[in-house]
Amino acid sequence: MIKFDGVSKIYPKNIIALENVNLDIKQGEFISLVGRSGAGKSTLLRMITREESPSEGGVYIEDIDISRISSKDLPYLRRKIGVVFQDIKLITSRTAFENVAYAMEVGGSPVEEIEKDVSLILDLVGLAEKRDAFPSELSGGEKQRVAIARALAHRPVLFLADEPTGNLDQPNAMEIFSLLKKINEMGTTVILATHAKTLVDKIKKRVVVIERGQVVSDQEQGKYKL
Ligand SMILES: Nc1ncnc2c1ncn2[C@@H]1O[C@H](COP(=O)(O)OP(=O)(O)OP(=O)(O)O)[C@@H](O)[C@H]1O
Ligand SMILES: [Mg+2]
Helix, strand or coil, rough: EEEEEEEEEHHHHEEEEEEEEEEECCCCCCEEEHHHHCHHHHHHHHHHHCCCCCEEEEEEHHHHHHHHHCCCHHHHHHHHHEEEEECCCCCCCCCCHHHHHHHHHHHHCCHHHHHHHHHHHHHHCCCCCCCCCCCCCCCCHHHHHHHHHHHHHHCCCCEEEEEECCCCHHHHHHHHHHHHHHHHHHCCCEEEECHHHHHHHHHHHHHEECCEEEEEEEEECCCCCC
């Protein structure tokens, strides 16, 4: 589904963020991307959404070299991808329900469909009871779950989570990871970038370790050393 073929990324001032990265990610996989701060995890994720382009090599999604997608067609690529970050940006004046619904309203979905889908998604992330709560009334973990729900609203085939648990304690982080696993089990390919190595071990899925822009290990089931 996603292929990195000899991808290097050199930022201005000769900062080498990625160096000859080769990765093959199959549809339906769950991948954890681990590595120290500055290792290149976010850069790698930003290549998939084409927020950054490779200095060398190519990134392919479903066999399409994404550097060839015209800016007109870029929204089609991005619509296939759900993204969550460490810093959650919910609309403070809207409830949990409205934050999730907003993404669908922008997409022009009919009201009845929005009502039905948003209820289902809030149920999925375990927030059915908090649907009318405003962000200020939610805990960090709950806010992150609203952000995940919002990213799921347009039914992405691929879900990217960049350090989604950075501001959460261990139990809340584990809950978010379980939710990502559940999303994966429903058929969505998930790529999770994180420092939370001990939690990644518990997921028991494929782990790709990045050090200074290079993939130094790529193994199933958390059998790796850092
Ligand atoms: N827009 C940018 N311009 C210049 N250098 C950048 C830019 N973004 C990242 N870098 C540099 O590229 C390297 C990789 O950064 P990246 O953000 O991908 O790391 P990361 O693994 O996500 O780190 P963290 O765990 O702290 O989020 C770092 O040296 C960083 O300083
Ligand atoms: Mg990062």
